[in-house]
Amino acid sequence: MPNLKVMIVEDEILTAMSLQKALEMQGYEVLEPVDTGEEAIKLAKRERPSVVIMDVLLNGRMDGIETARVLQTGGFTRIIFMTGYQDNEILERTKRVKSSLCLVKPVGPDDLGKALDQILDKGKAVDS
């Protein structure tokens, strides 16, 4: 899926760099990772990514789920959440976000590739 713009919002920079590299190798255009919801909103307005890969827990005042809602009101719809906590409450909250998927960490390049295919593939975006 070349030339699609992807934004990574992740507060663990090495994990963000690893995902960025893996996605670039798969042909995606990946923006420089950001680690807070506030920065994600600014960057999204400027760069208008097709998909946002969003850690649930972030630095700053907003968590990933709140940030995703704000992004969606601005018209950015596709979100792939990542969470280290396989926690029912978190999973339920992510399900309430439209056009989203949730992956439990560790997220490898293959998992991410499959999730991107799923969320982008011909309108098969997951609407919950």
Place this chain on the structure above:
Amino acid sequence: MAQDLHTIAVLFSNSVDRKLLSDFIVSLGYRVRYPNPDLAKPDEWAEISLVIMDEAVGRRHGKRLVEIKNHSEIFLALLVAVQKKGAIAAWLKSGFDDALQLPLAKGELRRRLRTFLRIREQAEQLANDKEAVYRSLVESSSDHIFLLNREGIFLASNKRGEKALLNADKTLIGSSLRTAYCPEAANLIYDQIEKVFESRRPATFEHSMQGVDGTRYYQVTLFPVVRDRSVWAIGGISRDVTRLKVAEDQIKASLKEKEVLLRELYHRTKNNMQVIIALLHLQSSNIKDKGTIDLFRETENRIKSMAMVHEKLYQAKNLSSIDLGEYIRDLLHLLSGSYRIRPEVVAVSADLDRIFVTIDTAIPCGLIINELISNCLKYAFPGNMRGEVRVGLTRKEGSVIEIMVKDNGVGLPQNFDIDKSKSLGLRTVKNLTKYQLKGELSFTGHKGTEFRIRFPEHLREARVWP
């Protein structure tokens, strides 16, 4: 003198000894009787303060005498004279108050008689003024001790308890529960009164009330007071358990805090392992050599299998053990994905018992399964050979766990010797089984490969309590 009042029963089988002992007792100023334990009537025993007998009589009448003592309204001392010191403990256990070794020393005997007769005198005084003694016991208690009728009116109540627990200025006798307790506590006690009346069984419960210095907690026991076979009142004891309750709450809070910290520790350990995996990804992303890429992938999988244990522990209710079967299932899923296994080509199936193990067992098991499955997926089915991998986890007799990994692929090379194998994976399997699981490894390499690992279930106890 009090001793003039005492009558001592002398039960000795030897008439000479009996005579000598009786003369000595009389010389101390006491009366002597020779009742037959089988025949003597209750009023004959009532006048006796102390029984002294020898072992031969005791063997015939010991049990009967203990029975008489237990039914006696006033303390009746039982003394036995024994031939050997070793017999003393058994007599004391059987219900006798003291045992003396023969031959009896006069000074020692005089001292023992006086000790037990003094106890008898105090018991007699108590019997003569029982009510005053019990009243003093109740009144001096800092617990609130009371009697209630079915309508919740106090019929009796100790002043010290009233003051200490309910801060009452005047007696509660004649007043209702509602004057002493807040509405919630009073309602609770009313409910319990009804229950005790109906069930005729005691009930213990806790309630709280607002005091001048904050919330106070009370433990109340209500019990039926039966007269003429029917419950005519409810007795109760209320105790202030605020200090205990506060301490209990502090312990619970501290335990909760430790749980949160432990959970966080598992989570951070897993996160750190993820960062290591991310670093390996970054490092390997520019590598073109397939052999080197494979090495990175194998290392990543090993770290992932360990990280997964921490993830499971983080999710575990008791924070100390995980379901090994569930963990192996997740691991198989991870490895199938990592090696891009197509189920129509190599079918991976599992038959896993639900067995809970601690981290000491889970980590080596995870690494072993990681190596064995990786080996299967890499070498057992060359080309596009179709095949099957089966994994089993079973609890065997004698608290032994068995892990089985089997494939129907090409099998092991002829004359394969695991001790000489250069494969890091198989040497890891061998050493983890032997040193960390304290188990045994067996395998066959004909018509596919089959590895079996057996190890004791309770590794942790074995390590902590050698």
